[in-house]
Amino acid sequence: MTYFISITNEKGGVAKTTTALSLGAALVEAGRQVLLVDLDAQANLTLALGTDPLNGHATILNAVADQSPIHKLWRETGIPGLFFIPSNHDMGYSERILPARPEYEFTLKKAFSEISLPFDYVIFDCPPFLGSVVINALTASQLLIIPTQAEYFSIYALKNMMSLIRRIRSQTNPDLTYRLLLTMFDRRNRIHRTLSEQLRASFGNGVLETVIMVDTRLRESSIAGLPIIYHAPKSRSALQYRELAQEILQYVEKA
Amino acid sequence: MTYFISITNEKGGVAKTTTALSLGAALVEAGRQVLLVDLDAQANLTLALGTDPLNGHATILNAVADQSPIHKLWRETGIPGLFFIPSNHDMGYSERILPARPEYEFTLKKAFSEISLPFDYVIFDCPPFLGSVVINALTASQLLIIPTQAEYFSIYALKNMMSLIRRIRSQTNPDLTYRLLLTMFDRRNRIHRTLSEQLRASFGNGVLETVIMVDTRLRESSIAGLPIIYHAPKSRSALQYRELAQEILQYVEKA
Numbered sequence: 001m002t003y004f005i006s007i008t009n010e011k012g013g014v015a016k017t018t019t020a021l022s023l024g025a026a027l028v029e030a031g032r033q034v035l036l037v038d039l040d041a042q043a044n045l046t047l048a049l050g051t052d053p054l055n056g057h058a059t060i061l062n063a064v065a066d067q068s069p070i071h072k073l074w075r076e077t078g079i080p081g082l083f084f085i086p087s088n089h090d091m092g093y094s095e096r097i098l099p100a101r102p103e104y105e106f107t108l109k110k111a112f113s114e115i116s117l118p119f120d121y122v123i124f125d126c127p128p129f130l131g132s133v134v135i136n137a138l139t140a141s142q143l144l145i146i147p148t149q150a151e152y153f154s155i156y157a158l159k160n161m162m163s164l165i166r167r168i169r170s171q172t173n174p175d176l177t178y179r180l181l182l183t184m185f186d187r188r189n190r191i192h193r194t195l196s197e198q199l200r201a202s203f204g205n206g207v208l209e210t211v212i213m214v215d216t217r218l219r220e221s222s223i224a225g226l227p228i229i230y231h232a233p234k235s236r237s238a239l240q241y242r243e244l245a246q247e248i249l250q251y252v253e254k255a
Numbered sequence: 256m257t258y259f260i261s262i263t264n265e266k267g268g269v270a271k272t273t274t275a276l277s278l279g280a281a282l283v284e285a286g287r288q289v290l291l292v293d294l295d296a297q298a299n300l301t302l303a304l305g306t307d308p309l310n311g312h313a314t315i316l317n318a319v320a321d322q323s324p325i326h327k328l329w330r331e332t333g334i335p336g337l338f339f340i341p342s343n344h345d346m347g348y349s350e351r352i353l354p355a356r357p358e359y360e361f362t363l364k365k366a367f368s369e370i371s372l373p374f375d376y377v378i379f380d381c382p383p384f385l386g387s388v389v390i391n392a393l394t395a396s397q398l399l400i401i402p403t404q405a406e407y408f409s410i411y412a413l414k415n416m417m418s419l420i421r422r423i424r425s426q427t428n429p430d431l432t433y434r435l436l437l438t439m440f441d442r443r444n445r446i447h448r449t450l451s452e453q454l455r456a457s458f459g460n461g462v463l464e465t466v467i468m469v470d471t472r473l474r475e476s477s478i479a480g481l482p483i484i485y486h487a488p489k490s491r492s493a494l495q496y497r498e499l500a501q502e503i504l505q506y507v508e509k510a
């Protein structure tokens with residue numbers, strides 16, 4: 001049974017793409033088959049896998065616009081067990097194309113339910129905009145991971161995220177659960193320490209135990225076109241994303 | 256004659272909001288009258304001015320949707336000479352409302368040209384999404400400032416920004432010019448140093464002289480609801496944003 005995870009936050013630059021890629025690779029290292037889906041017109045996930053997001057290449061939009069079957073869209077990444085569906089700047093049109101269709105919220109879910117998938121996990125990397133693409137991803141997912149910086153704007157963004165979750169749960173996906181993930185955390189920074197304590201106090205176990213600290217090796221890995229666990233296997237962030245994978249496996253499989 | 260500046264980048268979290276607020280305040284300190292306009296549904300600029308972005312408050316969308324005159328929408332900030340038009344989460348609907356209107360790209364420009372404005376500068380803070388709101392802001396502006404981190408995804412985003420600038424110049428605003436602003440720069444970071452040198456090599460004087468370094472006082476100022484030059488007047492980032500204001504004044508007024 002394939003498990004669907006969305007990585008979403010309206011706030012920009014909180015490590016959504018970095019988390020989708022790093023978590024996906026760490027789940028593969030733990031023996032799972034994983035499909036990463038780039039839903040952002042910026043196509044940063046596609047770029048981080050060393051692929052040039054050329055316009056005209058097939059993207060998930062093809063499954064939506066012209067009913068291409070999903071299994072024709074995914075590609076190998078060069079890492080056994082890790083596959084991906086690329087994006088490009090044409091994805092920006094989906095905000096206008098999707099809402100025009102009846103029951104548009106279910107478009108992605110329907111596209112993925114036509115065949116039985118050879119994947120244990122599908123991970124959606126989302127754009128920093130709570131529009132129809134994100135509504136589709138949340139409707140299709142069992143778990144929403146919200147990467148959050150321990151900073152004022154990022155924490156304020158949780159307000160809109162929570163009201164969107166409530167809406168999705170009442171309208172299209174009652175089973176949607178969420179977990180916050182602290183990212184780009186700097187232990188020496190007083191604001192990061194104070195705001196992360198406040199987050200844990202108000203969200204309880206809604207905040208994952210794993211914390212991803214600031215690590216410049218992650219910046220290097222996007223240039224290298226490799227997930228962190230391959231670019232710098234012993235780095236602090238590689239260890240932390242492996243820890244995250246274990247925590248997610250515990251949550252999903254041992255529950 | 257009022258001069259219009261847009262602060263835009265599709266890449267999320269590169270200090271668009273921080274720059275709009277800090278530059279606006281520094282221009283006021285230099286004796287200009289400034290209007291800040293929050294065009295983002297996240298309403299971070301509104302929040303950073305200590306205002307709760309309540310849904311139902313009048314936003315710029317009111318000028319678009321029900322022709323409210325602009326001068327009824329702006330408010331005082333408590334800082335003499337600095338005014339703003341707030342946003343709230345309803346702004347997210349503008350991506351659907353705007354494109355339906357004929358010549359929708361000129362909506363913002365028309366709204367601001369109905370009366371003579373008591374401002375020397377109007378600064379638009381934009382969302383991290385190249386949709387109809389950003390197209391409106393660029394159509395209405397003489398200068399586009401693109402905050403850029405010296406990191407891979409942020410530099411890649413310049414490709415789409417440049418093709419949008421070309422499109423805007425050929426279709427709705429031939430006078431649009433742009434300048435890149437290096438933000439959140441860490442001098443100790445090798446990637447930041449290398450990529451910023453590459454940026455200057457390829458963009459020449461398209462990159463502003465002023466560089467905004469990493470400074471945690473900026474995170475504090477958003478919590479305090481005050482621009483950095485009032486929250487921490489002697490901080491490194493307050494000095495750098497004052498330097499930026501001087502460079503912009505030189506570019507606009509001495510040219």
Ligand SMILES: Nc1ncnc2c1ncn2[C@@H]1O[C@H](COP(=O)(O)OP(=O)(O)OP(=O)(O)O)[C@@H](O)[C@H]1O
Binds near residue numbers: 014018185216383
């Ligand atoms: N733990 C970390 N330490 C240092 N840098 C990081 C870390 N995580 C991500 N980064 C860097 O921070 C920047 C933002 O990360 P990323 O692009 O993954 O965020 P995002 O939420 O996907 O952004 P967007 O909203 O634009 O989609 C990137 O340059 C990335 O390389």
Ligand SMILES: Nc1ncnc2c1ncn2[C@@H]1O[C@H](COP(=O)(O)OP(=O)(O)OP(=O)(O)O)[C@@H](O)[C@H]1O
Binds near residue numbers: 010267272
């Ligand atoms: N020079 C700096 N040093 C340290 N932190 C900074 C700096 N500039 C901005 N920040 C912090 O980084 C985060 C991102 O900045 P900001 O929200 O202004 O970016 P943005 O581009 O407007 O993001 P979005 O794409 O979500 O609109 C904020 O928490 C802000 O306080």
Ligand SMILES: [Mg+2]
Binds near residue numbers: 016017040126
């Ligand atoms: Mg991203």
Ligand SMILES: [Mg+2]
Binds near residue numbers: 272273295299381
């Ligand atoms: Mg912003």
